[in-house]
Amino acid sequence: MSIDVLMPALSPTMEEGTLSKWLKKEGDKVSSGDVIAEIETDKATMEVEAVDEGTLAKIIVPEGTEGVKVNSVIARLAEEGEDASDVDDAPDKASDASGVGEPGSEESQATEEKDESGADAPPAPSTSTLKDPEVPDGTSFTDTTVRDALRDAMAEEMRRDETVFVMGEEVAEYQGAYKVTRELLQEFGAKRVVDTPITEHGFAGLGVGAAFGGLKPIVEFMTFNFAMQAIDQIINSAAKTLYMSGGQMGCSIVFRGPNGAASRVGAQHSHDYSAWYANVPGLKVVAPYDASDAKGLLKAAIRDPNPVIFLEHELLYGESFPVPDLEDYTLPIGKARVRRPGTDVTLVAHSRMVGFALQAAEKLAEDGIDAEVIDLRSLRPLDTDTVIESVKKTNRIVTCEEGWRFMGVGAEICATVVNEAFDYLDAPPTRVHQKDVPLPYAANLEALSLPGTADIIKAAKAVCEGM
Amino acid sequence: MAKAPANKSKSSKPKFKMKRDEALKFYRDMLLIRRFEERAGQLYGMGKIAGFCHLYIGQEAVVTGMQACLKDGDQIITGYRDHGHMLACDMDPKGVMAELTGRADGYSKGKGGSMHMFSREKNFYGGHGIVGAQVPLGTGLAFSNKYKGTDNVCLTYFGDGAANQGQVYESFNMASLWDLPVVYVIENNQYAMGTSVARASAEVELFKRGISFEIEGEEVDGMDVYAVKEAGEKAVKYARSGKGPYILEMKTYRYRGHSMSDPAKYRKREEVDDIRTHHDPIDGLKERILEEEFASENELKDLDKEIKEIVKEAADFSLDSPEPDPEELWTDVLREVESA
Numbered sequence: 001m002s003i004d005v006l007m008p009a010l011s012p013t014m015e016e017g018t019l020s021k022w023l024k025k026e027g028d029k030v031s032s033g034d035v036i037a038e039i040e041t042d043k044a045t046m047e048v049e050a051v052d053e054g055t056l057a058k059i060i061v062p063e064g065t066e067g068v069k070v071n072s073v074i075a076r077l078a079e080e081g082e083d084a085s086d087v088d089d090a091p092d093k094a095s096d097a098s099g100v101g102e103p104g105s106e107e108s109q110a111t112e113e114k115d116e117s118g119a120d121a122p123p124a125p126s127t128s129t130l131k132d133p134e135v136p137d138g139t140s141f142t143d144t145t146v147r148d149a150l151r152d153a154m155a156e157e158m159r160r161d162e163t164v165f166v167m168g169e170e171v172a173e174y175q176g177a178y179k180v181t182r183e184l185l186q187e188f189g190a191k192r193v194v195d196t197p198i199t200e201h202g203f204a205g206l207g208v209g210a211a212f213g214g215l216k217p218i219v220e221f222m223t224f225n226f227a228m229q230a231i232d233q234i235i236n237s238a239a240k241t242l243y244m245s246g247g248q249m250g251c252s253i254v255f256r257g258p259n260g261a262a263s264r265v266g267a268q269h270s271h272d273y274s275a276w277y278a279n280v281p282g283l284k285v286v287a288p289y290d291a292s293d294a295k296g297l298l299k300a301a302i303r304d305p306n307p308v309i310f311l312e313h314e315l316l317y318g319e320s321f322p323v324p325d326l327e328d329y330t331l332p333i334g335k336a337r338v339r340r341p342g343t344d345v346t347l348v349a350h351s352r353m354v355g356f357a358l359q360a361a362e363k364l365a366e367d368g369i370d371a372e373v374i375d376l377r378s379l380r381p382l383d384t385d386t387v388i389e390s391v392k393k394t395n396r397i398v399t400c401e402e403g404w405r406f407m408g409v410g411a412e413i414c415a416t417v418v419n420e421a422f423d424y425l426d427a428p429p430t431r432v433h434q435k436d437v438p439l440p441y442a443a444n445l446e447a448l449s450l451p452g453t454a455d456i457i458k459a460a461k462a463v464c465e466g467m
Numbered sequence: 468m469a470k471a472p473a474n475k476s477k478s479s480k481p482k483f484k485m486k487r488d489e490a491l492k493f494y495r496d497m498l499l500i501r502r503f504e505e506r507a508g509q510l511y512g513m514g515k516i517a518g519f520c521h522l523y524i525g526q527e528a529v530v531t532g533m534q535a536c537l538k539d540g541d542q543i544i545t546g547y548r549d550h551g552h553m554l555a556c557d558m559d560p561k562g563v564m565a566e567l568t569g570r571a572d573g574y575s576k577g578k579g580g581s582m583h584m585f586s587r588e589k590n591f592y593g594g595h596g597i598v599g600a601q602v603p604l605g606t607g608l609a610f611s612n613k614y615k616g617t618d619n620v621c622l623t624y625f626g627d628g629a630a631n632q633g634q635v636y637e638s639f640n641m642a643s644l645w646d647l648p649v650v651y652v653i654e655n656n657q658y659a660m661g662t663s664v665a666r667a668s669a670e671v672e673l674f675k676r677g678i679s680f681e682i683e684g685e686e687v688d689g690m691d692v693y694a695v696k697e698a699g700e701k702a703v704k705y706a707r708s709g710k711g712p713y714i715l716e717m718k719t720y721r722y723r724g725h726s727m728s729d730p731a732k733y734r735k736r737e738e739v740d741d742i743r744t745h746h747d748p749i750d751g752l753k754e755r756i757l758e759e760e761f762a763s764e765n766e767l768k769d770l771d772k773e774i775k776e777i778v779k780e781a782a783d784f785s786l787d788s789p790e791p792d793p794e795e796l797w798t799d800v801l802r803e804v805e806s807a
Contacts, residue, residue, distance in 0.1 A: 008512025011728045032505055033524075033722070033743075044730040051509040071513050122793045165614070191614070197644070202603050202637025209607020212592055213542070215614055233634075236597050237604060244583035246576035247799040249593070281800050305802040333804075 002087040003052045005075040007068045010046050017041045018066045028056045054079045057087035130335040141322035149291035149323055150180050153298035158188055167194035168220030177222045204230030208237045211251035221257035224273050238307035239282030254301045256310035260402045267438035272403030277309040278379035284333055285379040287311040289354035291321035296331030313352045334381035342372035345460050346390040349400040350376040357400050360456035369464050384416050391417050395426040396463040400456055405433035427463035432456050483693035487761040493692045497527035497749050500551040502778045511727045516567045520581045523551035525722040528748035529654055530555035532695025536703040544592040544605040545624035547582035556589040560781035570788035577791040599632030606638040609649035620648045620706045628659025630673050639680040646711035650702045656721040661733040674716035682712050689717030690746045
């Protein structure tokens with residue numbers, strides 16, 4: 001049986017090309033790997049190599065022919081023991097001696113056309129309804145700083161699971177650049193509290209590799225500003241590999257550290273990455289406000305079988321909040337918390353902006369505006385149900401974020417509200433955000449750039465005008 | 468002009484001690500990779516494989532020789548020119564080819580493609596598309612071995628192009644600092660896409676790149692499976708014994724373009740022909756097998772037929788396998804959280 005040699009495609013978009021030259025002639029013996037012809041498109045010239053071996057029995061498309069369709073038969077090889085003169089030279093021979101299905105058959109064409117016509121994707125699976133665990137009546141609370149709550153969460157999880165370890169710059173001997181890992185080295189030793197060189201890209205990737213190897217790393221970035229050096233590993237390796245491997249290769253890893261503006265540290269040390277990471281499927285993104293959430297969510301993040309970006313805030317580390325004295329306090333990731341119920345306007349915030357939103361609500365109450373404050377806590381998954389439910393009640397929404405407006409967290413929430421609660425809105429959804437400039441150093445300019453309580457009050461009053 | 472592989476002519480090749488079974492296994496494994504890649508190239512030409520497709524033809528001795536140095540539990544990780552590594556890890560050619568055609572029976576259910584395939588079972592950790600990104604990942608796998616107290620080693624492969632990525636040196640530093648059991652195998656095939664090593668690297672002897680991290684390095688004839696195995700055994704033993712990382716620079720050559728759409732205008736046809744004629748890893752081994760009378764011409768021909776049949780079956784399988792179910796669009800984005 002003879003073997004068809006087909007016109008190859010140089011790229012998935014190539015449909016036809018020129019057969020510029022035959023490098024073998026009829027009667028020549030060819031082995032796999034031999035260059036037999038050259039073809040060209042408008043972009044490139046390529047050599048055609050034989051895949052099979054035999055004798056070049058018939059050249060069907062002569063050299064110099066233009067517009068040769070991809071997958072058409074350009075020559076036939078006679079197999080060993082076959083007489084070359086017996087080989088058919090009809091161009092439309094139906095046999096499939098190349099042994100690889102039916103190139104360009106009607107069936108496969110039909111499939112391709114259908115795909116190009118844009119068949120509807122199946123609907124996304126719905127998310128489950130999450131609930132905070134009940135704190136039993138009579139539970140005592142201890143005032144704890146956010147810093148210590150985070151530390152306690154790590155220590156508890158490290159006691160619970162040998163495979164949990166923490167690595168990063170200055171996490172061990174120095175006790176943490178912001179003292180979040182204070183005393184962990186003393187309790188767990190240098191094997192599990194690992195000081196790294198200043199090498200974010202390297203240790204982020206090493207952490208992901210260790211997670212592929214079955215460990216549960218907590219990777220601390222001294223600030224998320226420095227994680228920009230490592231973002232390729234976070235997104236391309238940590239977030240995408242589960243999907244690209246068809247479910248084989250997940251990684252359980254937490255990337256944590258302070259995010260957003262500190263105080264007077266200038267543009268390069270003050271970037272809010274909420275929208276960046278929340279944009280990426282395959283990640284979970286958590287941004288707690290108080291100490292209790294910081295603890296419960298960090299414990300959940302460490303146990304989560306997925307990569308979790310845990311955005312802390314430097315200016316909250318020293319603030320104290322009551323934390324329940326429970327042995328194992330964990331919270332579900334993906335559930336917002338209504339921090340203050342209200343009826344007139346919904347204020348949505350995360351991280352440090354929650355504090356400003358609560359202050360704004362108190363002030364607004366003095367002016368007769370009853371604001372509901374939602375603490376998102378998690379940006380991915382985003383608890384849109386809680387937001388929509390609130391807007392259906394208040395009919396107004398102001399989103400509050402420390403980062404820039406453009407393509408931001410507020411933009412996503414407002415679009416969702418417009419989609420799902422359009423008829424309930426009595427005013428345009430409004431956003432509070434950082435000014436669209438790199439964060440300045442000068443005290444007055446920095447204050448002008450960053451959003452705060454006054455901005456939220458102003459925006460809330462604007463949407464409530466004529467209420 | 469790039470340097471030719473380390474050994475310039477056959478007569479200068481050192482003679483390694485060969486055993487029949489191993490020689491025939493090497494021959495078979497290398498031939499499987501070559502025939503598989505040729506068929507993949509053909510399927511690409513027919514439009515059945517799309518996107519990027521980087522063939523391993525010419526470099527077969529590297530993975531084949533290195534694989535012979537490993538034991539159960541050792542890990543392998545590489546970049547995007549990964550089909551050869553998967554076959555060397557004993558992954559099923561059918562599953563690999565079906566991933567190339569983007570079908571449900573591919574190793575990643577059709578969701579990864581040529582550059583993104585994995586097998587937990589065979590300890591193959593990918594298949595990574597970003598040049599150099601696998602180097603910290605492989606170093607992290609080695610970290611997990613040390614943390615867990617196993618004596619396993621991670622083979623971390625990368626090319627001469629990746630050798631200029633900063634994260635490679637960040638990894639070298641940590642691997643050496645912490646004595647991690649990793650062998651860095653630099654597959655120097657002379658060209659990073661179209662840029663020769665000399666045009667991209669201030670220090671072209673890549674095995675020296677570990678010097679400032681106190682990592683031992685060695686240049687190896689990557690066109691000779693026995694040279695690879697000998698160097699590999701030494702390096703793996705070193706890493707396994709807890710002494711830390713080791714660098715092997717494999718001087719090798721890819722016959723095809725960087726990817727399927729590369730006409731390779733940056734090098735001369737004669738350069739390719741010279742390597743194919745005088746340094747081909749499969750022809751070289753074949754000659755020695757015949758010399759040693761481990762097998763006859765006819766026996767090798769039968770072996771070739773057998774391999775061709777395996778590859779043909781893989782190709783048929785890859786085209787018969789259905790496209791992934793549309794529901795697969797939404798799966799494997801996140802793992803389910805186990806409820807407490």
